[in-house]
Amino acid sequence: xxxxxxxxxxxxxxxxxxxxxxxxxxxxxxxxxxxxxxxxxxxxxxxxxxxxxxxxxxxxxxxxxxxxxxxxxxxxxxxxxxxxxxxxxxxxxxxxxxxxxxxxxxxxxxxxxxxxxxxxxxxxxxxxxxxxxxxxxxxxxxxxxxxxxxxxxxxxxxxxxxxxxxxxxxxxxxxxxxxxxxxxxxxxxxxxxxxxxxxxxxxxxxxxxxxxxxxxxxxxxxxxxxxxxxxxxxxxxxxxxxxxxxxxxxxxxxxxxxxxxxxxxxxxxxxxxxxxxxxxxxxxxxxxxxxxxxxxxxxxxxxxxxxxxxxxxxxxxxxxxxxxxxxxxxxxxxxxxxxxxxxxxxxxxxxxxxxxxxxxxxxxxxxxxxxxxxxxxxxxxxxxxxxxxxxxxxxxxxxxxxxxxxxxxxxxxxxxxxxxxxxxxxxxxxxxxxxxxxxxxxxxxxxxxxxxxxxxxxxxx
Ligand code: ARG
Numbered sequence: 294x295x296x297x298x299x300x301x302x303x304x305x306x307x308x309x310x311x312x313x314x315x316x317x318x319x320x321x322x323x324x325x326x327x328x329x330x331x332x333x334x335x336x337x338x339x340x341x342x343x344x345x346x347x348x349x350x351x352x353x354x355x356x357x358x359x360x361x362x363x364x365x366x367x368x369x370x371x372x373x374x375x376x377x378x379x380x381x382x383x384x385x386x387x388x389x390x391x392x393x394x395x396x397x398x399x400x401x402x403x404x405x406x407x408x409x410x411x412x413x414x415x416x417x418x419x420x421x422x423x424x425x426x427x428x429x430x431x432x433x434x435x436x437x438x439x440x441x442x443x444x445x446x447x448x449x450x451x452x453x454x455x456x457x458x459x460x461x462x463x464x465x466x467x468x469x470x471x472x473x474x475x476x477x478x479x480x481x482x483x484x485x486x487x488x489x490x491x492x493x494x495x496x497x498x499x500x501x502x503x504x505x506x507x508x509x510x511x512x513x514x515x516x517x518x519x520x521x522x523x524x525x526x527x528x529x530x531x532x533x534x535x536x537x538x539x540x541x542x543x544x545x546x547x548x549x550x551x552x553x554x555x556x557x558x559x560x561x562x563x564x565x566x567x568x569x570x571x572x573x574x575x576x577x578x579x580x581x582x583x584x585x586x587x588x589x590x591x592x593x594x595x596x597x598x599x600x601x602x603x604x605x606x607x608x609x610x611x612x613x614x615x616x617x618x619x620x621x622x623x624x625x626x627x628x629x630x631x632x633x634x635x636x637x638x639x640x641x642x643x644x645x646x647x648x649x650x651x652x653x654x655x656x657x658x659x660x661x662x663x664x665x666x667x668x669x670x671x672x673x674x675x676x677x678x679x680x681x682x683x684x685x686x687x688x689x690x691x692x693x694x695x696x697x698x699x700x701x702x703x704x705x706x707x708x709x710x711x712x713x714x715x716x717x718x719x720x721x722x723x724x725x726x727x728x729x730x731x732x733x734x735x736x737x738x739x740x741x742x743x744x745x746x747x748x749x750x751x752x753x754x
Contacts, residue, residue, distance in 0.1 A: 359393035403502035494522035527613035543596030550589030567645035
């Protein structure tokens with residue numbers, strides 16, 4: 294049995310909680326990182342209680358001063374957590390009461406830990422969203438800078454990981470910048486979801502005192518107040534919205550990581566990663582492993598699990614607050630910490646990567662990447678596309694049997710597939726990319742327009 298002298302809810306209990314129960318129930322190890330937000334929320338609540346005459350003005354002042362001291366102790370690390378501190382809210386209030394006595398015991402007037410914890414969590418989430426928007430911007434800018442540098446680098450574009458058609462390196466990298474643009478919108482949405490103050494919702498039915506909810510909301514920087522107290526304390530939608538952002542971003546970074554893993558392989562040889570973003574092997578002296586990219590590839594699993602974990606926790610929960618909700622922070626913090634690790638590492642990896650333009654260009658010229666361009670040329674000469682596709686397919690077969698690419702086709706090959714009197718077009722990779730001159734295509738002018746467009750958007754994030 295543990296010491297329960299400082300418990301907040303001991304009144305109706307005869308015995309102390311079992312240690313095994315405390316170990317399961319205590320959330321301090323997870324939620325202690327909410328201390329700044331907890332103190333901000335409590336100071337706002339206490340000032341409002343004083344301003345409204347719900348508690349005496351001198352008690353409100355004593356609470357404010359006491360909380361300033363608690364904050365200083367937490368910031369300096371001298372705050373001593375006690376065995377009965379089951380969560381950060383309990384710890385702060387316990388210490389405040391030690392400092393301010395009965396005034397401290399008035400802090401929780403008209404408030405419940407249920408509206409307190411979600412208020413703290415939303416405040417924390419809004420702060421992380423702001424910081425991560427900047428980190429996301431840095432990654433998008435790194436991609437755009439590499440895209441500018443790679444405007445005239447041609448490479449094979451793939452489907453099924455088979456060389457399909459030539460593209461500009463810029464086009465390939467910008468695909469990821471556009472993904473991040475959508476991720477940024479999801480992040481902004483999560484921040485907006487976290488924008489209504491739940492404070493004043495009480496345990497579930499609303500506060501029993503004439504609290505000024507707008508006053509605390511404004512002081513805490515919220516955009517407004519929640520309209521339904523049960524929804525306010527029983528829902529975690531803003532966390533789900535954030536986790537959905539994180540999961541989708543995780544999937545995008547995983548795919549980007551996968552590209553870099555294989556682009557940096559000896560088989561592809563398209564990119565050399567900076568030593569600062571790679572590591573060696575303890576046994577194989579020649580190895581330089583793309584660990585940052587591999588870890589980015591792996592983290593999507595963790596991020597999607599966090600989203601799925603919280604959704605699972607929420608499913609089937611009757612209103613309003615249930616202790617199940619205490620687990621929300623596990624998922625939220627894990628995802629936010631993972632994104633905090635990933636974004637700067639991916640930004641550095643992308644910014645310092647050295648692309649091998651010659652290796653990419655050589656791969657884009659080899660083989661049959663111009664097959665569709667040849668079929669398109671036949672169509673322009675009056676052939677129905679399906680017939681053109683058939684004839685070029687037969688030519689590809691004949692050339693690959695002879696071990697040559699499309700540019701190695703001779704008169705006999707052409708005649709054998711009915712292309713004897715066809716005027717052969719320019720089958721270079723450059724001609725191929727320039728032919729894709731549609732909005733969103735890989736022709737130079739289109740990619741330049743894309744760069745301008747995405748750059749302007751990212752600037753405004
Ligand atoms: N530690 C709790 C949590 O994170 C605080 C709310 C406790 N509320 C309650 N009714 N026991 O959810």
